[in-house]
Amino acid sequence: MKVFVSVDMEGVSGLTDPEEMRAGGRGYERGCELMTADANAAIRAAFDAGADRVVVTDAHGGGRNLRADLIDERCTLVRGPYKPMRMGEGLDSTFDVALYVGYHARAGAERGVLNHTWMGREIQNLYVNGEIAGEIRLMAGYAGSLGVPIGLVTGDEAACAEARDVLGAVPAVAVKRGLDRYAAELIPPARAQERIYETALRSLREERWPQLTMSAPYTLAVEWNATAIAQSCAVIPGVRLTGPRTTELTTDDYADVVGLLGVCATIAGEVGCTGRNYG
Template identity: 65%
Template structure:
């Protein structure tokens, strides 16, 4: 049984501070260790339930966060920038299940720890076929396009609630309870990792209960930015159309285009934001 594990960082056990999310920030190195430990808990659980092949994708920021020297040796790791499918790099129709670890709630979610969608402040909202969309729905939609069900989501309470809203009775593990965007009540790592391991095994044992999350084509990606300059820059990409002063859209029959193009948009947005100084 082949299992895919996408690991983000904002929803990882013990983490609440933006400084912990990027290289050079206070607490980042420890954050990488905790991120790897969450991934290992998933790997251990699915192997207990009969997995034979596990691929882990580092899905956060630079995608150079997970510690390969600390990763469960039964798993392989995809890391490094330039991945066309970004948070879902390496996911194919050959997998039996997908698991999301360390995920967070979409932008604007009350009590969502480090809540955002794809970018920390440049993106106000992302839409998929006209409905608001966080990273959970986006990556689950890509998995569904490939026919792969999502079996497990771990993160803060708000992320787990979002996962159930999108996916139904998926297995979830809330490792922290948000108080505000940068504050939470945390489970100790030993407790959280035991819960993740148990839930991962349980998810694989009830895999027949899950169905792929299928978004009907054509797929329309909408992005509402915080800047007219970002929207104007992204609108130069062929096929991208303005839908408002700060809002763009793109439609495709292939969900791979949606995943890849959102990453390209983010690169443009990052460059524009860097050049915009105090105007953001």
């Protein structure tokens, strides 16, 4: 069995403060340790379930958050900025299942801890084939386009609810309950990580994994928070303005959706000058 693990940070056990997600911020180093521990719980479950290969990608920010010296030595780690497929880098059609650890709810989600979509504030709403999408739908769609199902989602209660809305009966572990965007009632990390391990192990052994399948062509629509961002992104071939602050892309290859969104986000971070902050 070949398992792909994508690890974000906002949905990691024990974390609620934006400073804990930002290199140089108060609590960031401890946040990286907690992120790595949540990832290790899923990795350990994968190997205990019989996986012969586990590939892990650092899916948060610049992709330099997972502690390479603390990650389970049996896995392969993909890290670093500007990965072409960003949160999905390393995934291909040869994988049996994907696990999403530390994911969060989409922008505007009620009681979603650190809720946003892809960027801290530049993206107001994202739509894939007309359906409002956060990172869970976006990346589940990418996996589905490769024929890969989803075996686990972990994050806060809002993220788990979003995952069930997108994927149906997907195994999910809520490690915290949001009180507001920056506050939550937490399950202590040691107990949360044990739940991640137990749920992942059960899921990987049972192999009843849902898959998000969408039909091509794929249309990605983005509502940005500024006209300047939309106009700058519309310079990219294939991306067009559909309103003062909205852009749209249609393609037969879902990899274009993920890849060009990453390019647009890089542009948005420069134009908006707020790419490293939540607000």
